[in-house]
Every structure is written in structure tokens, then in C-alpha cells.
Amino acid sequence: MMDLPLTPDSGWNSLYLAGEWTDPGDRGTIAVENPYTREKIATVPAGTEADVDRAYEAAAEAQRSWADQPPQRRAGVVTAALEFVRSHREEITDLLALESGSTQVKGEAELQTARGMMQQAASYPFRMKGQHAESVIPGKEHIVERNPAGVVGVISPWNFPLHLSMRAVAPAIAAGNAVVLKPASNTPITGGLLLARIFEEAGVPEGVLSVVPGQGSEIGDAIAGHEIPRVLAFTGSTEIGQRVATQAAENCALPALELGGNNVHVVTENADVGRAVDGGVFGSFLHQGQACISINRHLVHEDVYDDYVGMLTDRAANLPTGDPTDGDTIIGPIIDETQRDQILAYVDETVDEGATLETGGDHDGLVVEPTVLSDADNDMAAACNEHFGPVAPVIPYSSDGEAIELANDTIHGLSGSVHSEDLEQARTIADGIETxxxxxxxxxxxxEPHVPFGGMKQSGLGRYNGESILDELTTTKWISVQRESREYPF
Incomplete structure (x- = not known):
């Protein structure tokens, strides 16, 4: 695949196993469709359980020698991968638009976060420091080493496929691990095979990275429940994440999970309402609301409720919708029909439950209109469920305590926001929200690549980014040296 352009028809019909592009043979295939036009843009092989076995076995064989490489070698591979991404920016954003429905704004944001994570990861080989400690026993010395965990399995989602794959793959490789990556079946190129191209060009040794596309229903259990990986990094729904965690735990592998969210945007009576609406529009409608950290509920104080609803409705109604390859488009397509139909069902159910449809609520193909629902409450379908679409239920509240209670009335605890010109009030509310x-x-x-990213409650386990992901992908080893004769009690 060397020197091929990064376009949908650039020969993606291969698996990347143990450093080799493997022809599909008699395997099944996955049709990659443009979510805006619904046209097939590529075909990739559907990996099998045998492919998963081969990938993990190759990773285990390659990992030890990779971990023994000097830090500048491992850092150099990640740096070369970063340069490849930088030099192919336009091609990659085009791929993200065609495969995942990313608008230009979203594609650029995804590339920026991915590049930042890679830049941070390139420093990890020089940050894997151990420690020396005194002992309570005379003549004993303690040394604590930090070592790679070993083999890391990665299962990534379709919404931000490049970044959410890269944030696990790049740190894992930099820290001396080998990786087996299973991308989402909707985005097997930008979430998987593209990373194989990137790291192959960067000079990663054979076996250190394998990419096995496939349906989760067919090979997901083989990836998560395999005996070889020591860490399973998963980003996706809470339901599937719990299954992954259970399977990983059966093999005493560490589950690193970033799961669903039901995030609030709290607008107090002391907020700058215009500024709060600016944040509310971006937080609800970036990438059609298909982000685990997007706003799922707008909690607005009753004193500013009408103003906020009016301004939010006007802004939502005027967002450009359509083809994500058009640079003016803000609202592109939902990833597939199943997701679209679920979003619209939540909207219809919420209206039936008594909410007012201020704008939106309809669709053109897979493009769902930006939708604002006023007179909502916490128990309505679009509020109590992670709707994962361009939908903004606006819920009134009357006191700071009620805002905190409403915010916490969910199984999730991933992200959120609070608006107030009174920073003491904002901090008190922020401190009270379980997220x-x-x-x-x-x-x-x-x-941001240097700040811990993750959730509480059923929004996940562990943290990505900065020192936090380095902790997830490494393990410590205590070595003691008894330098003088020791007296024992018997």
C-alpha cells in the first residue's frame, strides 16, 4: 500500500495482520457507505476469529523486542506518524467526511485533537520513570520499574474514528506495547486501516500493530475475551462496555473504558445568556450531536428560560444542513438509518410526553434537522436517554440545588458545563455534579491531550490523555536488593 493516495478507492480491501496487507480471500466483506449519499465508497474484508488469533499472537511475539528499543526509536515512530498525518491533512479530512459524515469544522477539530494526542504520546518513552525507595529493613534497597503492559486490544467507535483510535494506539505503541485494533464497522478506514497506513509509513516493526476490521457481533468477543491482551481499551456504549469489561476481567486484563454520557449544560440566572447559547449551540450540534461529551440536556434557570429558548431556537433553525463535503455545512448526516430512527423516535416520544417542538424534528435522508424541545423534563425520552443526535431538550429549574439534583439524576457522569457570571456559584454547582x-x-x-479525560458512574473506568493513559498502558515491578545480611526470626 506504500505511496497510494488516501482516497476511498485506494485499495483498502485488505487486512493489516502482523505487518502485512492480507488479501480478503474467502472472508466476508463490509461495504463502507457514504452516510450522506448512501453510496458504497469502498469494501473491506470482515476479519475472522482466526485473524484475531493471528494478530494477537504476532503482537505477543513482537512486543518484547519493541519494548527493548531505546526510547528515541519508539518516539521516532510516533513522531514520523504525526508528520504523516500533518502532511496528509486534506486527504484525511476528506476521508472523514466521506466515511463518517464529518463536516469540515468537525473534521478539522478531530485532526487537531488526534495530532495533539500523538505529540503528547511521542514524549512517553522518555517519561516512563520508575522510583527508588528506602526500606524499613536494614541494608535493603527498593527499585520500582515502570514497564509496558504488553499487548493492548483496542475497540474504537465510529463517531470520531481517527482520534478515538489514535488516542489509544499512539500512546500504547510509544510506551512499548503492541496493539490489535478493531475499528467500528461503519468506519473501518478512518478508524482502522488508515492507522495501519500511517504507522507502516512511520516504520513501526512488523507485528507491533495489526488492524482487524469486522462486525462486533462476529469478532468483538474474540477481541475482548482473548487471553493475550493485558489491557482492553474500549470507547462506545455503556451496555457494550460492560460486556467488554466482564470479558477482560475474566483474563485479568485491565479494561480502560470511555462509555456513554448524558451531559448537562446548566444556565443559571446569573449567566451571560448570549454566551451560554453560543456554548449550547456548539455543544449540542457539533457533528450532529454524535459525541459522548455533547450536551444531552440544557438545564436553564426559570428567570432566563424564555430568553434562552428563543435564542437557541433561532440559532438552531438557521444552521446550514446538508452535504458534509460542503465547507458551509454545519449539520451533516447521522451515521446510519438505525441511529437516525432512534433519534427521531426519542423526539416524537418527548413531544407526546408534553414537550414543545420549537424547531426541527424532521429529516432529509440521514440529515436530521437541528431540534429544540422546550417544556421538557428529566424523565422525557430525549432527556433520560443518550439521544446521540442534534437534539436539545431544554429543562427549567428554580434553584441551584434543583439543578444539581437534575444533573445527577442519570446513570452517567461523563462531562458537563455551567454558566454563571458569579464564579463562586458556578464552582459550587460544578462541584456538586457527579461527573x-x-x-x-x-x-x-x-x-486536551495533557488533561485526564474520562467519566464517573456508568460513563467508564480509567482515564485517557497525559500521565493518566500512560498509567493505564504500563505496569510497575518492585525489585528489592538485600545488600547486607538480614536477621530472620527463625
């Missing part, structure tokens, strides 16, 4: 991340006078969609 892994919260942003004052902003919106929930924030991800």
Missing part, C-alpha cells in the same frame, strides 16, 4: 469533567462558562466538548 468526570465539567467546564465553567464553556460547553462539554473539550478534550
Amino acid at each position: 468526570g469533567m465539567i467546564h465553567i462558562n464553556d460547553q462539554p466538548i473539550n478534550d
Whole structure:
């Protein structure tokens, strides 16, 4: 695949196993469709359980020698991969538009976060420091080494496929691990085979990375329940994440999970309403709301409720919709019909439950109109479920305590935001909300490579980014040296 352009018809009909592009043979296939036109843009092989076995076995064989490489070698591969991504920016954003329905704004944001994570990962080989400790026993020395975990399995989603694959793959490789990646079946190129191209060009040794596309129903259990990986990194729904965690735990592998969210955007009576609406529009409608950290519920104080609903409705109604390859488009397509129909069902059910449809509620193909629902409450379908679409239920509240209670009335605890010109009030509310991340006078969609990223409750286990992901992908080993004769009690 060397020197091929990064386009949908650039020969993606191969698996990347043990450093080799493997022809599909008699395997089944996965049709990759443009979610806007519904045209088939590529075909990739559907990996089998035998492919998973081969990938993990090759990873186990390659990992030890990769871990023994000097840090500058491992850092150099990640840096070369970063340069490849930088030099192919336009081709990659085009692929993201065609395969995942990413608008230009979303594609650029995804590339920026992916590049930032790669830049951070390139420093990891020089940050894997152990420690020296004194002992309570005379003449004993303690040494604590930090070593790679071993083999890492990665199962990534379709919504931000490049970034959410790269944020596990690049740190794992940098830290001296080998990786087996299963991308989502909707985005097997930008979430999987593209990473194989990137790291192959960067000079990663054979076996250190394998990419096995496939349906989760067919090979998901083989990836998650395999005896070889020591870490399973999964991003996706809470339901599937719980299954992955159970399978990983059966083999004493560490599950690193970033799962669903039901994030709130709290707008207090002391908020700058215009500023809060700016954040609310971005936080609800970036990538059609298909982000685990997007706003799922707008909690707005009754004193500013009408103003907020009016401004949010006007902004939503005027967002450009359509083809994501058009640079002016803000709202592109939902990933597939199943997701679209679920979103619209939540909207219809919420209206039946008594909410008012202020704007939206319809669709053109897979493009769902930006939708605002007023007079909503926490128990309505679009509010109590992670709707994962361009839908903004707006819920009134009357006190800070009620806002906190409403915010916490969910199984999730991933992200959120609070708006108030009174920073003490904002901080008090933020402190009361049970969530892994919260942003004052902003919106929930924030991800920076050096800051811990993850949730509480049923929104996940562990953290990505910075030192946190390095902790997930490494293990410690305690070595003691008794330098003097020791007296024993018997």
C-alpha cells in the first residue's frame, strides 16, 4: 500500500495482520457507505476469529523486542506518524467526511485533537520513570520499574474514528506495547486501516500493530475475551462496555473504558445568556450531536428560560444542513438509518410526553434537522436517554440545588458545563455534579491531550490523555536488593 493516495478507492480491501496487507480471500466483506449519499465508497474484508488469533499472537511475539528499543526509536515512530498525518491533512479530512459524515469544522477539530494526542504520546518513552525507595529493613534497597503492559486490544467507535483510535494506539505503541485494533464497522478506514497506513509509513516493526476490521457481533468477543491482551481499551456504549469489561476481567486484563454520557449544560440566572447559547449551540450540534461529551440536556434557570429558548431556537433553525463535503455545512448526516430512527423516535416520544417542538424534528435522508424541545423534563425520552443526535431538550429549574439534583439524576457522569457570571456559584454547582469533567462558562466538548479525560458512574473506568493513559498502558515491578545480611526470626 506504500505511496497510494488516501482516497476511498485506494485499495483498502485488505487486512493489516502482523505487518502485512492480507488479501480478503474467502472472508466476508463490509461495504463502507457514504452516510450522506448512501453510496458504497469502498469494501473491506470482515476479519475472522482466526485473524484475531493471528494478530494477537504476532503482537505477543513482537512486543518484547519493541519494548527493548531505546526510547528515541519508539518516539521516532510516533513522531514520523504525526508528520504523516500533518502532511496528509486534506486527504484525511476528506476521508472523514466521506466515511463518517464529518463536516469540515468537525473534521478539522478531530485532526487537531488526534495530532495533539500523538505529540503528547511521542514524549512517553522518555517519561516512563520508575522510583527508588528506602526500606524499613536494614541494608535493603527498593527499585520500582515502570514497564509496558504488553499487548493492548483496542475497540474504537465510529463517531470520531481517527482520534478515538489514535488516542489509544499512539500512546500504547510509544510506551512499548503492541496493539490489535478493531475499528467500528461503519468506519473501518478512518478508524482502522488508515492507522495501519500511517504507522507502516512511520516504520513501526512488523507485528507491533495489526488492524482487524469486522462486525462486533462476529469478532468483538474474540477481541475482548482473548487471553493475550493485558489491557482492553474500549470507547462506545455503556451496555457494550460492560460486556467488554466482564470479558477482560475474566483474563485479568485491565479494561480502560470511555462509555456513554448524558451531559448537562446548566444556565443559571446569573449567566451571560448570549454566551451560554453560543456554548449550547456548539455543544449540542457539533457533528450532529454524535459525541459522548455533547450536551444531552440544557438545564436553564426559570428567570432566563424564555430568553434562552428563543435564542437557541433561532440559532438552531438557521444552521446550514446538508452535504458534509460542503465547507458551509454545519449539520451533516447521522451515521446510519438505525441511529437516525432512534433519534427521531426519542423526539416524537418527548413531544407526546408534553414537550414543545420549537424547531426541527424532521429529516432529509440521514440529515436530521437541528431540534429544540422546550417544556421538557428529566424523565422525557430525549432527556433520560443518550439521544446521540442534534437534539436539545431544554429543562427549567428554580434553584441551584434543583439543578444539581437534575444533573445527577442519570446513570452517567461523563462531562458537563455551567454558566454563571458569579464564579463562586458556578464552582459550587460544578462541584456538586457527579461527573468526570465539567467546564465553567464553556460547553462539554473539550478534550486536551495533557488533561485526564474520562467519566464517573456508568460513563467508564480509567482515564485517557497525559500521565493518566500512560498509567493505564504500563505496569510497575518492585525489585528489592538485600545488600547486607538480614536477621530472620527463625
